[in-house]
Amino acid sequence: MSMDQNEGKKWHMPWYDWSIFFIPGIFILSLGLESAFGSPTGPDGLAHRDFRAIAHWFDPVFFQYNLIMTLLTVLVVPSLALSYIQTMSDQKAQRLQREVPAEHRSEIRRRMGQRVSFSTFRGSVWLTTTIVLLGTSILLLFKPISSAGGTGVDFSLGANMLTMGPFAELYERDPDAYYSHLIRNQIAFQFGFLGAYVYFIGSVVRAYFTMDLTSLTFVDGAIRMIVASILALVLSFAFDFAFPTELKLPSTSVVARDSVSTTAAESLPPAAASTTGEVVQDGAHGGQQDNSDWAALPAGLSLLPVIAFFFGFYPKRATLAIERIALRIMKGIVSDDSYRTLPLSMLAGMSYAHELRLEREGFDNIENLSNADAVDLAIRTCFSYGQLKQWIDQAWLAAHLREDYPDFVRRTGIASSDELRHFLASCDSAKIDGVEQLVAGLSTDPATSPSWKVRLAAIKILLDIAPLPRNCSNPETGEPGSG
Structure with a gap:
């Protein structure tokens, strides 16, 4: 067109x-x-x-x-x-x-x-x-x-x-x-x-x-x-x-006594009537004598608009707080069948606003985003193609490393599958075992070395045999991938 x-x-x-x-x-x-x-x-x-x-x-x-x-x-x-x-x-x-x-x-x-x-x-x-x-x-x-x-x-x-x-x-x-x-x-x-x-x-x-x-x-x-x-x-x-205090009009006892006092004042001499009128006026305007007959407006009532506004501005966080309270109350009553997913906040550069935007497109966790199409998301969202490609590569690696992903990034400096592929390809070109290099930097405890070695070897195989992510270029040939 x-x-x-x-x-x-x-x-x-x-x-x-x-x-x-x-x-x-x-x-x-x-x-x-x-x-x-x-x-x-x-x-x-x-x-x-x-x-x-x-x-x-x-x-x-x-x-x-x-x-x-x-x-x-x-x-x-x-x-x-x-x-x-x-x-x-x-x-x-x-x-x-x-x-x-x-x-x-x-x-x-x-x-x-x-x-x-x-x-x-x-x-x-x-x-x-x-x-x-x-x-x-x-x-x-x-x-x-x-x-x-x-x-x-x-x-x-x-x-x-x-x-x-x-x-x-x-x-x-x-x-x-x-x-x-x-x-x-x-x-x-x-x-x-x-x-x-x-x-x-x-x-x-x-x-x-x-x-x-x-x-x-x-x-x-x-x-x-x-x-x-x-x-x-x-x-x-x-x-x-x-705040259990009710919002009420002045009690009916004040109104009744007000009318009785006025009637009594009319039957008294002028001097006495004026004195009585002053007492009634003081009571009607909240004098110390009649304070107990007026329902106090609870100070906490002013919080109601603020709390309601908060629930309107942050309904997701409000519902999350309610959900946590409900689960805590119901703990032990119902079985815990909750699913485990990785939050988008694990990715570098991901803010709360970015999470909401990706959730609107159906990508509300790491596992979903790892299978996204960068070109399609670039058209549908405000994010640049390069930013989305980086997040999708990071999500792929995080989905395979699970909870160990933040520690892996902190110790190695490798945050995405594309970076890991380039590192392993460079090690192979230099006749160096890249997996052993990574295990040496990750394992402070010798007992965990075999576990890291198996996981990284599996990820290397997946990177080698899996087709390149859509719109990614081959690090060795420079040709675009067709995944």
Whole structure:
């Protein structure tokens, strides 16, 4: 496919692709116009019972400001996808043309031609935009109220078992405690989503500038926002174990005594009434006499948004911590059938962000990466061909040495199968036993020498008889491999 054909394909977008920009904009614009010019009631004099009611829950200026933030939050998703297709994809194709061997350049052109259309991103961008619109609506547009008499969302009528869980029974017994738990769960859900969204924006921007933005980036972000929000919501139910103090309104005893004191003050002489009024006023404003009648707001409650945000920003680490706690509790109850794999962090130059990116492509451990295709991964990710080839060679050697790989690298300085092949080939050319040289540097204990000798001899045989890794050159002939 020629460059001109690619350009035409990039700019050719059917109307339903452009609607991803217009639909959120029209919805938000209609709410803004309703807030500015609409009436809180319909022609029949009753309050609106649809989305138009949202426009009259807040101060108009504040509400319109929230609408602008919502619009920017939502439209950043398709905007980055479209901008990447128009500009950065060509730069990535040019970079790969310079890096990969000549025999694979036609493959680069063919595969990159399939990635320059918005249709490749259509489903994932629509999904992510919808989730962001729903999440930001809960954050910025849905105003919670404690009773049906106010203006906002009466969650006591709309709450379900997902948001309330076992606290749903408090609705009939203790409405104040019911509302308290409902607000906590909503806060956890909202800030869990916010943490996931902030991480998603950071990952998209990073992928944009590293020329690594794919449909999987948006799918991963959408799943992260869903999982993080639900995870923070579920864990909010355990918050009462750490901070059991309830969020309550002033106790009814204060209200009752307030009214009794006021009635008594009206029947007293003016001087006495003024004195009594001062006492009542002091009590109503939290004087020392009535402090015990006001439920203290637990200081630990301010940690709930922070913890929920952490679960949203790092859901993988949060779930890993939960998994470790659960396994520790269940140890001895269930059998340990866990599998043993080597983490990608063993490889040189592998960061946490690099691990996440390779996991998104299906390579979540050393054993998987050792069988990867460097050219294919260079097209699908932001990593250069040389970096991926080095990691794949390192993964092959680590998969054969297992837990001894770090010690092998530290003692010999050989980190990849390609380096080991070159070392052994050089020793053979010099009529030196390369295996014996390595064993001498590795074995501080004579009892371990036979073990190292057998393992290294086996690896040497595998390097000699196995075909060269894809796109690797033969160290003796310089010809490319065909593996």
